[in-house]
Amino acid sequence: MAHSEVHNNRGELRIYESVDELGTDLADYVAELSELSVKERGVFAIALSGGSLIGLLGKLCKAPYNRTIDWAKWYIFWADERVVAKNHVDSNYKLAKDGLLSKVPIVPSHVHSINDSVSAEAAADDYEFDIRQMVRTRLISVSDISDCPKFDLILLGMGSDGHIASLFPNHLVLDEKDQWVTYITDSPKPPPERITFTLPVINSASNVALVVTGGNKAEAVCLAVDAVEPDCQSIPARMVQPTKGKLVWFLDRPAASKLNNSQFPNQG
Numbered sequence: 211m212a213h214s215e216v217h218n219n220r221g222e223l224r225i226y227e228s229v230d231e232l233g234t235d236l237a238d239y240v241a242e243l244s245e246l247s248v249k250e251r252g253v254f255a256i257a258l259s260g261g262s263l264i265g266l267l268g269k270l271c272k273a274p275y276n277r278t279i280d281w282a283k284w285y286i287f288w289a290d291e292r293v294v295a296k297n298h299v300d301s302n303y304k305l306a307k308d309g310l311l312s313k314v315p316i317v318p319s320h321v322h323s324i325n326d327s328v329s330a331e332a333a334a335d336d337y338e339f340d341i342r343q344m345v346r347t348r349l350i351s352v353s354d355i356s357d358c359p360k361f362d363l364i365l366l367g368m369g370s371d372g373h374i375a376s377l378f379p380n381h382l383v384l385d386e387k388d389q390w391v392t393y394i395t396d397s398p399k400p401p402p403e404r405i406t407f408t409l410p411v412i413n414s415a416s417n418v419a420l421v422v423t424g425g426n427k428a429e430a431v432c433l434a435v436d437a438v439e440p441d442c443q444s445i446p447a448r449m450v451q452p453t454k455g456k457l458v459w460f461l462d463r464p465a466a467s468k469l470n471n472s473q474f475p476n477q478g
């Protein structure tokens with residue numbers, strides 16, 4: 211696989227020559243974590259986001275993954291969701307259903323989408339309640355240093371402004387410490403009403419992957435990874451720092467183009 215790999219205090223950086231190679235390695239990564247988690251816990255609790263991420267997961271629907279992954283053990287959640295009807299073109303659930311979930315044998319009752327018939331605030335409360343039930347039965351593991359859910363894997367994209375999930379730069383919800391799921395009604399990226407995991411939940415996961423492609427993200431990637439004295443509130447991706455879990459960045463060359471090149475001596 212032609213990619214560079216480096217480990218620093220911002221996690222593991224994997225940089226690919228092409229989006230196709232990135233997609234192949236991302237599918238391998240998800241499949242390996244699924245296998246490990248099913249072996250250790252009997253289930254795999256994964257949280258998805260929206261955006262280009264779902265397209266980049268496309269190889270999971272194809273051979274060998276469509277046959278080798280133990281799909282019946284998957285429990286699906288969303289790290290963030292737009293508060294729109296499930297059949298709306300803006301719905302992250304619809305995006306994932308059309309692009310992934312309808313193409314593999316997921317158990318329908320294992321798909322935990324939001325309540326789309328209530329306000330953003332109520333949808334966030336309902337979703338947190340749902341996750342609390344899953345933690346109680348340990349279908350989602352629990353952090354051993356807080357009472358937070360410990361997802362086996364949270365997959366995130368990143369906007370060119372450095373936002374992750376629906377945690378946007380300098381927004382008050384970046385400081386939310388108590389709730390697991392919160393809501394916003396003023397998203398700078400449409401649609402305005404969204405629910406989102408909070409940073410304590412993201413940072414309690416066993417594994418977090420940040421999947422970022424395209425030159426328009428290069429500046430934000432550099433600020434999130436390289437900046438010496440970063441203003442974290444202005445680059446939420448910088449605040450993704452799993453307490454005990456592992457962070458992996460999947461970057462294509464354009465997205466990585468502003469990183470300090472001396473960090474990447476090895477072409478593997």
Ligand SMILES: O=C(O)[C@H](O)[C@@H](O)[C@H](O)[C@H](O)COP(=O)(O)O
Pocket residue numbers: 259260261262263290291292302366367368369370373374375376399
């Ligand atoms: O609901 C959303 O808007 C997404 O969850 C959001 O956080 C997305 O992941 C980023 O905006 C990156 O999106 P792109 O990869 O499409 O740029």
